[in-house]
Amino acid sequence: MSELTPLNAIGEFALINRLQAGLTLRQPGSVLGIGDDAAIIRPTAGTELVMTTDLLVEGIHFDLSFCPLRHLGYKAVAVNVSDVAAMNALPTQLVVALSVGPRFTVEAVEELYAGLRLACEAYNVDLVGGDTTASRGGLTLAITVLGEAPTGKAVRRSGGKPTDLLCVSGDLGGAFLGLQVLEREKQAFMADPETQPELANYEYVVQRQLRPEARLDIVHELRELGVHPTSMIDVSDGLASEVLHLCAASGTGARVFSEFLPLANPTLEAAAEFNLDPITCALNGGEDYELLFTVPVTDHEKIKNHPDITILGHLTGKEEGTNLITKAGQPVPLKAQGWTSF
Amino acid sequence: MSELTPLNAIGEFALINRLQAGLTLRQPGSVLGIGDDAAIIRPTAGTELVMTTDLLVEGIHFDLSFCPLRHLGYKAVAVNVSDVAAMNALPTQLVVALSVGPRFTVEAVEELYAGLRLACEAYNVDLVGGDTTASRGGLTLAITVLGEAPTGKAVRRSGGKPTDLLCVSGDLGGAFLGLQVLEREKQAFMADPETQPELANYEYVVQRQLRPEARLDIVHELRELGVHPTSMIDVSDGLASEVLHLCAASGTGARVFSEFLPLANPTLEAAAEFNLDPITCALNGGEDYELLFTVPVTDHEKIKNHPDITILGHLTGKEEGTNLITKAGQPVPLKAQGWTSF
Incomplete structure (x- = not known):
């Protein structure tokens, strides 16, 4: 083993x-990277x-204790790129501000950077600047990403209209269940350090938690389909x-049909094992980094057969409220039980 | 007193x-600020x-304990804007990533933001985004600034040529002596909490430490003088x-004349009181946030009478090294004893 x-x-x-x-620069717009x-x-x-x-x-x-530094670096880029994708834009450059406490080594920071580099390759974005300093405590990582969209084509939260179809990419709830698995294995390990974590059956949900992907593929595919959210x-x-958030910004209500919520089989299995309602995991779990968007109802034909986009329901007038429609057809007001750090 | x-x-x-x-948006290029x-x-x-x-x-x-949150907010913007100024560019937008530990209140964060807003006004830059989260420890503040320069006119560290004049704005060493004053008063306060800090005689150097200004005025004035560093x-x-750094990037040496180093009277007085060599404070003190730049010797006439720019010396061939020239005419190799956080 080499020295640290x-x-x-x-x-x-x-x-x-x-x-x-x-680091290499791939974007034609990156004139000068790190070093000035x-x-x-x-x-x-x-x-x-x-x-x-x-x-x-x-x-x-x-x-x-369960998030490897390389995954953390990758995820830090992915979550920022996800915000760029959510504007219908493609990322171009990013800068990284990193503070690390005294327990970190050069090799640990290099491992984190290896993850950052991998994500930069995957998303075709250039790391063009950074600031790296000590801290008294743990690790803090702030990433700022720039992206580009054709002028006037960036998509806001506020443009939804009643009758627009409400769509989501991929599937939901997996990242939350991945976290439950990882936390259970951590508890088991702390109780008995000889325990080997049992993650083999949970590969999908653990991956969703530790290594989410930003859905730039959806941004590209919507452009190819001629769909402008x-x-x-x-x-x-x-x-x-x-x-x-989307309804508040757009001044609308929404009807979200619970039977249409996209839930992957490994998510359903893990939810059953943890005795959790998979619909609750999808609604309140967080960290899925999928794209939620609206399209005019006239675009229904263009997206209805897309294998990775689900139509969840539609927007309504504001006065109808923002409701989950149960299988029995009952409207239940949606509540934000989303995560807050405070 | 109102409740926290x-x-x-x-x-x-x-x-x-x-x-x-x-927050208000002033820049015509700021199409959409915080909230998406x-x-x-x-x-x-x-x-x-x-x-x-x-x-x-x-x-x-x-x-x-001696840096008020409002000053911290201002300084955080100023040090970033200073980097933009150092590219011969003007700042346009910034984003703020902030993490705060459990001892901070809403009012404390608002005070920090008041300082950010003041600096945004002073430097005509728009705060267009942010992320605010909890931390387990203290306060960490990462700011990312965008700026603009006419295409091809951004100035790098690497363009200096032998014989170019080496110039600096303002005066040096003050911020370091301000820190010495503040730390001395903190020690006195900790020894006897009844002590009132004695800062009246040190207003200039304390201000240099707590509230540095980015030298955007110099960027504007060089443009007006038709001087392109x-x-x-x-x-x-x-x-x-x-x-x-500048010589390494430019592939040159330099001669810096110690007698030309700009030292303000309050800096000289504080240095004498602390028994510190003011030249050492200027060379190694840090946090002055002045601009160091080179201009062709043919621009000598244009800048020689500028009241706030000092010609320190000139660049040389690399083989001559990077030297401080003492009053006695002796070359002494410059050494980086600059601050490092690790």
């Missing part, structure tokens, strides 16, 4: 040099930019919370 | 609503962007460290 290097053994500038060694007071970026003609920042804090958003948001805090 | 509100009493969304209440998955920005035609991020961590970069960097870690 304390961060104070090499200093900030040498660390930055090591971290930037593996700021990056230089030339936006593509005819586009407008989107910009978003997200912070991940150890002990609040992640637990390094009227409103969009990513599902980070649970479907119920996001439907409420 | 714990953060968990109002939750993340209500907090964000309160924080964004006082991302901000929307329309870059000015004919410009390229610069982007930079900086992280301030409690206990590492600031001490809330060949290289530029901001002085955050001490002059010596920055001269070395």
